Amino acid sequence: MDTLNTLLLGFISIVLINNLVLTKFLGICPFLGVSGRIDMAFGMGMAVTFVVTLSGILTWMIDHFLLKPYDLQVMQYVCFILVIAGAVQLVEMYVRKFFPPLYESFGIFLPLITTNCAILGLCLFINLWEINSLIEAAVLSIGAGVGFTMAICIMAGIRENLNLVDVPKCLRGAPITLITAGLLTMAFMGFSGMIK
Amino acid sequence: MILASVAELMNSAWPAGVMMLGLGGLFAVILLVASEKLKVEVDAKVEAIQGSLPGVDCGACGFAGCGSYAKAVAADPELIGKCAPGGSATAEKIAEILSLSVGGGAAPLRPVIHCNADIDNRTYYAKYEGIESCTAANALTNVQACKFGCVGYGDCVASCKFDAIHIVNGLATVDYDKCTGCTACSKACPKNIIEMVPFSEPAMTVVACHSQETGRMTRQMCKVGCIGCGLCKKNSDIFAVNNNLASVIYTDYKVDEGVETATTKCPTKVIKRVGKGVIAESKVESPVA
Numbered sequence: 001m002d003t004l005n006t007l008l009l010g011f012i013s014i015v016l017i018n019n020l021v022l023t024k025f026l027g028i029c030p031f032l033g034v035s036g037r038i039d040m041a042f043g044m045g046m047a048v049t050f051v052v053t054l055s056g057i058l059t060w061m062i063d064h065f066l067l068k069p070y071d072l073q074v075m076q077y078v079c080f081i082l083v084i085a086g087a088v089q090l091v092e093m094y095v096r097k098f099f100p101p102l103y104e105s106f107g108i109f110l111p112l113i114t115t116n117c118a119i120l121g122l123c124l125f126i127n128l129w130e131i132n133s134l135i136e137a138a139v140l141s142i143g144a145g146v147g148f149t150m151a152i153c154i155m156a157g158i159r160e161n162l163n164l165v166d167v168p169k170c171l172r173g174a175p176i177t178l179i180t181a182g183l184l185t186m187a188f189m190g191f192s193g194m195i196k
Numbered sequence: 197m198i199l200a201s202v203a204e205l206m207n208s209a210w211p212a213g214v215m216m217l218g219l220g221g222l223f224a225v226i227l228l229v230a231s232e233k234l235k236v237e238v239d240a241k242v243e244a245i246q247g248s249l250p251g252v253d254c255g256a257c258g259f260a261g262c263g264s265y266a267k268a269v270a271a272d273p274e275l276i277g278k279c280a281p282g283g284s285a286t287a288e289k290i291a292e293i294l295s296l297s298v299g300g301g302a303a304p305l306r307p308v309i310h311c312n313a314d315i316d317n318r319t320y321y322a323k324y325e326g327i328e329s330c331t332a333a334n335a336l337t338n339v340q341a342c343k344f345g346c347v348g349y350g351d352c353v354a355s356c357k358f359d360a361i362h363i364v365n366g367l368a369t370v371d372y373d374k375c376t377g378c379t380a381c382s383k384a385c386p387k388n389i390i391e392m393v394p395f396s397e398p399a400m401t402v403v404a405c406h407s408q409e410t411g412r413m414t415r416q417m418c419k420v421g422c423i424g425c426g427l428c429k430k431n432s433d434i435f436a437v438n439n440n441l442a443s444v445i446y447t448d449y450k451v452d453e454g455v456e457t458a459t460t461k462c463p464t465k466v467i468k469r470v471g472k473g474v475i476a477e478s479k480v481e482s483p484v485a
Contacts, residue, residue, distance in 0.1 A: 066215060075212050079219060086223040090230055097234040104263055164327045 014143035020118045021151040022188040027118030041156035049145025055084045056141025059123040080123045088114045242270045248289040256280040256378035281376035303394040305377045310389040311346040312404035315366030317419040334386040341417035344406040355384035372472045399471030408439040422466045428458035
């Protein structure tokens, strides 16, 4: 019961309170770049969720079974990037083989996940928060992906409606998008302190 | 001295090196196995065809994008020539890749705006202040007097991937130098006033009105609408008048004296020539008028 409680709280906290995009400001590039249409945003969110889950679990294992016992934590960044790049390559091949339409609609975004800092950020956070069980690391990883998907879908929904609004000429395009992102972030700050 | 510190570095750094080598090697092996197991056979022809396409994903061919058109055309060569932006040059390239030959080819389709009324010539019953899109404005009746004419909020402009259509003084205007004939604008227009016409010549004679109101009604609403008087039909056989609206029969299109007379005699000057070279003239004229 206690573990379940921890897992549930961890999940909610990473989705809402410590949302990687809106409170840690990680993964802003796809958050602004791919949030033009809801279906694309959802696809990107799913891809990120998949990769972040895989790489979160893998990096936790590498960290715990290889780096920590040999006191090599200085190598974290290099190893984690290696794992993420490998995982993305693997996902790309898999999707291309078994879901060709999905592969075509992702286009360049799939390889770009490699450089999505939200994923490296999550791997490092898992380490920073001293998560000691594999299940908790896995739940946090999935939660991070869900949080990213939620943030990018909310943003895409707002931007789809923004297209129909008479925005002042000087604010059209990137400026109004950034202002929207800022307001969204402020809204999410209301969640902080919800779980003590 | 330096040698000693390098040696020391080496001594303390070797576990890290071994670790990276090990991990790198492991991932290399996994990816190597995966790339063999998950190999996707890509037809060389499909890739070559995709390379010869314009790559703008406009959808004029009826497929999702250039990639899916390339796949379809490789499987079924009868689909050659569906690529509007590429035109006959692309059709020939694809035929070459598939070792076929194409002959002739129809005249390229270009959009014609069947409305001649810029904002000064139109009558409005009310002021529209809603969402700035033709589709939304079209949902409200009785804002613009003419039910058939251009609304002027630029759904066609938004749909164009080639910057070839613009709203000039409230009226959609095609830039025929940039237009590739992809039909996106004609699909986007809620009034259906953009017709794809086979341009057998660089510039064509068109009837720039779509109003099927009676002549009297049209005159009340618009200074430049077709009143269906039939004068053009008397002068040339390429015109037809149905439902109070003149139109050009493009299957028998040819320019002769009768067409010239009809163009000059048209009481509302709704018969005009559009196409390459014509736009520039009107742009020069407009400040004077």
